[in-house]
Amino acid sequence: MIDLHGFGHLLLAGTWVTVKLALVSLSLGLVFGLLGAAAKLSEYKVLRAIATAYTTLIRGIPELLIVFAIYFGGSALVMAVASIFGYDEYIEVNPFMAGVAALSIAFGAYATEVFRMAILSIPQGQWESAQALGMTRSKTFFRIILPQVWRVALPGLGNLFQVLLKDTALVSVVGLQDIIRQATTAISSTKEPFTFYLAAACIYLILTAIATAGTLWMERACTPQARYKG
């Protein structure tokens, strides 16, 4: 099919980096999204304002610019954030960390909206009946609301993960050894740009197909009523 001149293992190594980047950014981005949604639905005006500013800003700025800002903006920003959480050592920003930060912040902004809509779709009666059983608000959220939110939010989150998977390519611009970077390395010695970028594109197609299948499987798994044939 496509002759890779023995550079196939480079592309595979790059694929592993891409998958790692996507999964780490996904888990961090989900946390940002939940925090954002909680802030948007909070009763405190300040929290709502911060969350609105976060989603409006991030959704209007190109992901590539966010990657650049975090990578070139240097360690200053990351160290400032880290010191909030009580970590004052020197942190050097490597492309992977910059990528995780940029992609999870971008994912979180979109996920905030998905989670917010999903939380709002849970009937108020659920909160009230949990309260009647004597559950605290946080207990209600984690035991009653969140498991139902997950089901409603899943299709939206699946779409966002597809976007995230494709956005990982941006981090290659600041030097991460992902699929595209490895393809470029192979091209510099083989002088066959079309072959290797096409091979890279095929790997992305396979990855997005796997992600779609995974999302569909999870949707099926958490809607037992759809499978029930009485």
Place this chain on the structure above:
Amino acid sequence: MNWDIIIKYYPKLLDGALLTLELVLISGVIGVMLAVPIALMRASKTPWLRVFPFCFIYFFRGTPLLIQIFLIYYGASQFEVVRESALWVILKEPYWCAIIAFTLNTAAYSAELFRGAIQAIPNGELEAADAFGMNWLLKTRRIVIPRAFGIALPAYGNEVVLMLKSSALASTITLLDLTGMARTIQARTYTPVELFTAAGLIYLIMAAIVIGLFRYMESRFNRYQYYKPNVDQMGVDKQ
């Protein structure tokens, strides 16, 4: 924060913003023109007509835009045939390569939106057109496309904002769009925070203008949805 840097390089950033707008506008217009026939084929009832649009949409939506740009800009040079053809005048210019990549990419995404819109047209309206004896062309021109346009408008507005954001990728093939300009200047001045903040603000303003424009278009074009007949003046008894 060093404001002098922002003020000093502000005109340059605006030049970059102009190129960004130009890229989005040209590829957006050609993209829509490509997307309409692709969407019509994708929604058609003949199976073999659906094969090409399906593959086209699947490839362009399933791979990163960065790879598509690289495939066109760097990839085309691999083939002797391309380098010697008349096309090479276009394909060696990063500007045209960016426009081709953006056009095909946005055509794929908008074709999928339009297909959804075409299939969302109430069946009764199409049957009514058939009942009037309209042929396929007339029905498509007078009923399907205007109706689908109205249905797809809000989603298409989102797509334009996404395209505005992804146009930043033009900077990866040496174009000096807004992102490319900010990156080039910061390589000289070492003031990333100031420049990327300024560029980000300009992007936000552009996105806000696009969103406002589409809100306005929607309020004009889908006016029937907001129309409330004045019951008092029509002399109808209120129950």
